[in-house]
Amino acid sequence: MFFEKNRSDSKEKIIEAILCDKYNNYYRLAYSYTYSEADAADIVQEGAYKAIKYSDSLKNSQYAESWIYRIMLNEIYRFLGKRKEIPTEDEMMPQQGKEDQYENIDLKRALDNMDYKDKAVIELRYFEDMTLEEIARALEENLSTVKSRLYRGLRKLRLEMEDESYGKK
Amino acid sequence: MGRNDLKRNDFEKYKDAYTEKSMSELDVQKMKNRIEQAKQEKKAEQEKQAVAQKTNQRNTARKWYAVAAAAAIIIAVPNLSPKAAYAMEKIPVLGNLFRIVTFRDYTYEDEKHSADVHVPEIQVETEQITDLQVKENVIKSSAQINEKIKELAEEKIAAFEKEKDGEGFHDLQITSEVMGTTDGYFTLKLVCFEAMASGYEEHHYFTIDLETGKELKLKDMFWENTDYIHAISENIKEQMKAQMAEDENKIYWIDSDMPEMDFQEITEDTEFYINEDGKLVISFNEYEVAPGYMGCVEFVINSEAVDNMKKPVAATMANVMQAQVGNKEISLENITEYDQILEKLPAGTWYAQVQLETAKHPILLVSENVYDNGDGTMASIYADLFAYNEEGKIVKYGTLESTGTAYPLAASENFLFQAGNHHVSKVYVGEDYSAMLTKEDAVETFDKDGNAYYYYFSIDDGYAGAVEDESRLYGLFDEMAAAEVISFTEKK
Structure with a gap:
């Protein structure tokens, strides 16, 4: 109501453009939780629908990307909420022509057993190359919370990445 | 190779596997279809709203004229002393009594900053009010409300001016409207929307009780010693739970895993107004009781919740x-x-x-x-x-x-x-x-x-x-x- 119509239209355009450009990013993020192509696609499709439908609730088009990630993460969350257990890849029916399974069992298990948001921080940081500020917006948390998640996640994975140091000598 | 390097290696491999995943063409097409579906639904809703809004505006305007035609007899809340005669008093009607003018327009536009501010001011035609006490109260309360509005707006404009030369994005909009409400009240709604890192919207309601001429406070509507705060808050919590149960996209801060943040109770200063059906509506600003994406939320308070606490309308x-x-x-x-x-x-x-x-x-x-x-x-x-x-x-x-x-x-x-x-x-x-x-x-x-x-x-x-x-x-x-x-x- 309090937005001019053309501002509203341009937001929708921006969102659609981003969706069509980055759908695979959302897809692979979703797949890392669902291990099912169908479910991951569902999440991206539903997320895209909501992003357009509720485009007016995007306050600042400068942050459209994180805003869309937020929606996708909510869809992932909803999916996780509906399942009792996080599936392992072995449980899922063999995907058509998918030989490139995630190889390392320990690592995958560690990621799967993490808090879903801690996992999201790791993946968004290292696989999607998002800044911590962008991740904070996507998770709707403040920066320090995101940092704790990151370090907690890394500790769990027992890794030390180059640019993170968390007081260990 | 150190243990760490081994893990790094695995991590890179994992990343490769992760990055390889991609959507089938069929699924991409399905996504695009969903996008179109959303656009269509939005358009249909917007058209419906536009019609409703037009009708609403027409109704409000009509109501004022119509009320002007009849003799207005208004006895709102019985706050008068017992000896005051409850004989009907003819009070001038809304249409002739209040006028909203723009006190100040402030606009600004550049790449990263935009402001669109219209500060309203209530003006009153008081000669027609026969009761001197009421007249005095109306003059005072409208002046007080105008003061509050100006203060609010000036604060936001000043903040905007300071940021204007900065790097960050800033968007400021202030607008107002006269609310449809039951006769006996005059309500002005002020909407402030600000966006910097994220957006924030707040609604303020200012109501004048036309019987007394005073600004209406929440507690004026209830008998003394009634715990209306608790009753209203409980009703709101019930509604929040019901809404969340019905729609998984809604979230309110209640029963959350951060109880310190949860909504506890309203206060005497919580925003409220009386709607056209005479029902009490509580209004919360963004982030007050729910995450930002929920926007400003409102709750119409059920009659049962406050049935034996509300003062009657005469x-x-x-x-x-x-x-x-x-x-x-x-x-x-x-x-x-x-x-x-x-x-x-x-x-x-x-x-x-x-x-x-x-x-x-x-x-x-x-x-x-x-x-x-x-x-x-x-x-x-x-x-x-x-x-x-x-x-x-x-x-x-x-x-x-x-x-x-x-x-x-x-x-x-x-x-x-x-x-x-x-x-x-x-x-x-x-x-x-x-x-x-x-x-x-x-x-x-x-x-x-x-x-x-x-x-x-x-x-x-x-x-x-x-x-x-x-x-x-x-x-x-x-x-x-x-x-x-x-x-x-x-x-x-």
């Missing part, structure tokens, strides 16, 4: 040209017979006509929900009330509402009854007055510690205040029991 004026019946808005233009109203309503609506002794015409009650009162009578606890006003036009005066099926709406020779477990209200529409009047109203209410208090209102005695015991209340319960349960007929 007189409710008629909403002349339009009437809300259930979910439908029907126009009362050119309506001279009740049958014409019934024609406009869907089959399955129920109605009853009640002839009070002192009235020239019968009253029409319309209800959507009835129940068998045990003896085959179809009774109701919620009905819209229509009657002829002093000009012979059919108007909607308001609604009758009981807060439990133990108290079906009833009528005696001269009065209509509505009640709840601790409350009885006796009303009527006389042919002399263009209002639905409360003859008597009694409540039993309890404070936080469970102590009982009794309040009583009587139009004849000119009394509105505390009484010693439950005798008045029980007297009214007896009267109601002796009255006849109103029997509704189904419209085929």
Whole structure:
């Protein structure tokens, strides 16, 4: 109501453009939780629908990307909420022509057993190359919370990445 | 290779596997279809809203003109001293009394900063107010409200000016509108929207009680010693839970894993207004009780929640040209017979006509929900009330509402009854007055510690205040029991 119509239209355009450009990013993020192509696609499709439908609730088009990630993460969350257990890849029916399974069992298990948001921080940081500020917006948390998640996640994975140091000598 | 390097290696491999995943063409097409679907649905909704808004604006404008035509008789909250005569006082109507002008326009536009601010100011034509005390109060309260609005706006404009030369993005919008509300109140809504890193919207409501001329505060609507804060807050929490159960996309801060952040209680300063049905609406700004994406949220407070705490409204004026019946808005233009109203309503609506002794015409009650009162009578606890006003036009005066099926709406020779477990209200529409009047109203209410208090209102005695015991209340319960349960007929 309090937005001019053309501002509203341009937001929708921006969102659609981003969706069509980055759908695979959302897809692979979703797949890392669902291990099912169908479910991951569902999440991206539903997320895209909501992003357009509720485009007016995007306050600042400068942050459209994180805003869309937020929606996708909510869809992932909803999916996780509906399942009792996080599936392992072995449980899922063999995907058509998918030989490139995630190889390392320990690592995958560690990621799967993490808090879903801690996992999201790791993946968004290292696989999607998002800044911590962008991740904070996507998770709707403040920066320090995101940092704790990151370090907690890394500790769990027992890794030390180059640019993170968390007081260990 | 160190252990760490091994893990790094695995991590890179994992990343490769992760990055390889991609959507099939079919799924990408499905996504695009969903996008189109969303666009279509949005367009359809926007068109619906545009029509509704236009109708609303037209209605509000019409209401003011129509009210200007009739003699306005307004007695809102009985705050007057007992000796004040409850004789009807003619007060000038909204259309002539208040005017909103723009005190200040502030606009600015560059790449990263934009401001679109219209600061409203309430102006009052006071010569027409005959009661000197009310006149003085109106002048004071409108000045106070204007001060508050200016302060708010100036603060935001100043902050904006400071940021203007900075790098960050800043968007500021301030706008206002006069709210549709029941007669007896004047409400101005101020909307402030600000966006920097993220957006933030706040709504402010300023209401003047036209009976006293003073600014209406939440506590003015309730008897003393009633724990309305708690009752209202509990009702809101119930509604939040219900909404979340129904729609998984809604989140309110209640029963969350961060209880310190949860919504606890409203305060006396929580934003509120009275809507067109005379119901209390509580308004929360963004981030007050829910995450930002929920926006500003509002809750209409159920009557049951505050049934025995609210002070009665002595007189409710008629909403002349339009009437809300259930979910439908029907126009009362050119309506001279009740049958014409019934024609406009869907089959399955129920109605009853009640002839009070002192009235020239019968009253029409319309209800959507009835129940068998045990003896085959179809009774109701919620009905819209229509009657002829002093000009012979059919108007909607308001609604009758009981807060439990133990108290079906009833009528005696001269009065209509509505009640709840601790409350009885006796009303009527006389042919002399263009209002639905409360003859008597009694409540039993309890404070936080469970102590009982009794309040009583009587139009004849000119009394509105505390009484010693439950005798008045029980007297009214007896009267109601002796009255006849109103029997509704189904419209085929």
